[in-house]
Amino acid sequence: MVVLPLPFFQLCGMEKINLAIVEDDPLIRESLENFLTEHPSVKIRLIAKSMEEFLAAITDAASRPALDLMLMDIELPGMSGIQGIYHIKQKYPELDIVMLTTFEEEEKIFNSLCAGACSYISKRTPLATIREAIFTVHRGGSYMSPSIARKIAQHFMPKERKEGELLSARQKEIVQGIVDGLSYKMIADKLDISIDTVRDHIKRIYRALEVNSKAEVIRKSLEGEI
């Protein structure tokens, strides 16, 4: 995803971003540290080579650093970044977790998001972009690398039209109304057709999907089968 960089002054006056980094590759870790340390709005509080090292450093409340955001790899020696999120969130419930990784397949992406990551960046991303992403996340937004964002969009996108798709466009509109919890009358009013037309569409939808109730239609729809 591409946007113009925010003017520097927009971050002046803000508190510093307390950052942690968990990265096993020494070159990447040092590049990140060197680059991010240069910016006056970023304070690197903790750097670790593994999840175990990181968790050990935050176990004791007395010595635990205040953190706003962390950059974390997925593939780490020992516990993975994804597995570590659960433990991290116990100590820092409000922490913004940004995954920084080479993995771009759906499983890793959604496992990260479902675990609690709020941003997912490909390691092929320039350092300046990573820094902008940190600022964006800190302001309450999120950053996904363009290829990641595309995968997320594709996750939701209807699957490729199969030969002989089960439902027509109009029928799908009716289904959407059902899924939205509308009554037949409401659907009729919304689509500007008669309630008997809605009933007729529903009869055909039930026949096509081999179901006999609204509930079954809703479930098929929400589970991506329509």
Place this chain on the structure above:
Amino acid sequence: MVVLPLPFFQLCGMEKINLAIVEDDPLIRESLENFLTEHPSVKIRLIAKSMEEFLAAITDAASRPALDLMLMDIELPGMSGIQGIYHIKQKYPELDIVMLTTFEEEEKIFNSLCAGACSYISKRTPLATIREAIFTVHRGGSYMSPSIARKIAQHFMPKERKEGELLSARQKEIVQGIVDGLSYKMIADKLDISIDTVRDHIKRIYRALEVNSKAEVIRKSLEGEI
């Protein structure tokens, strides 16, 4: 989401992006047209004020313009942008659809993505950023505005456990039956209780969840709210 702008030369040599715009607000429509027309890599093929106008313009295969990408609002007079995606995809199955809208609530976002949009941009986004997003999408990536990306991340994020769970164990069994598409009678038979007991449970479930229909219960359940 924020990234450094791509160097201009990266797009040189590429074919022009054949673009369509569907936007009812005249000021926005003209701003977009004027700004995007300036770039040599963008060719605006079609502009419409409504979905109906757009669909009318693409009905005839002989006069239908070649399109690679379109920018579309959601709230349009008559058919909404989301509703129109079904029809558009029939004529342009491979078209990249970028939603450009003021709406930022989850329902619109996910309805758009589920309908087939591959990018969702807030109207508060600068024109230069919109143009960069067009290039990103055309290259196979996607762009989501930072606030949109955050909502998507939050959609997957585990929900905070509320104090005092809403439903009892038995109620959850009833809910499972509803989600499975069972009728009241079927649930009664399955749990070996009377249909009036099922009705009573459902009354209490509806009150606890603040809903009034099976459909809403199913939706809340499949979306992880129960």
Place this chain on the structure above:
DNA sequence: AATTAAACCACATCAACATGTGGTTGTGCT
């Protein structure tokens, strides 16, 4: 003992749903 809550149940009314049968119109195809 008294109270509360969950689970169970009954009866009632009205609206919505599921399904059947029958029809017209417009569009696209052969």
Place this chain on the structure above:
DNA sequence: AGCACAACCACATGTTGATGTGGTTTAATT
């Protein structure tokens, strides 16, 4: 021209769902 299909519509019947009111029993808590 004839056919098929989608979309539209009407009327009908029986079932299911939503909701209201009222009740009993059991277990846990105070």
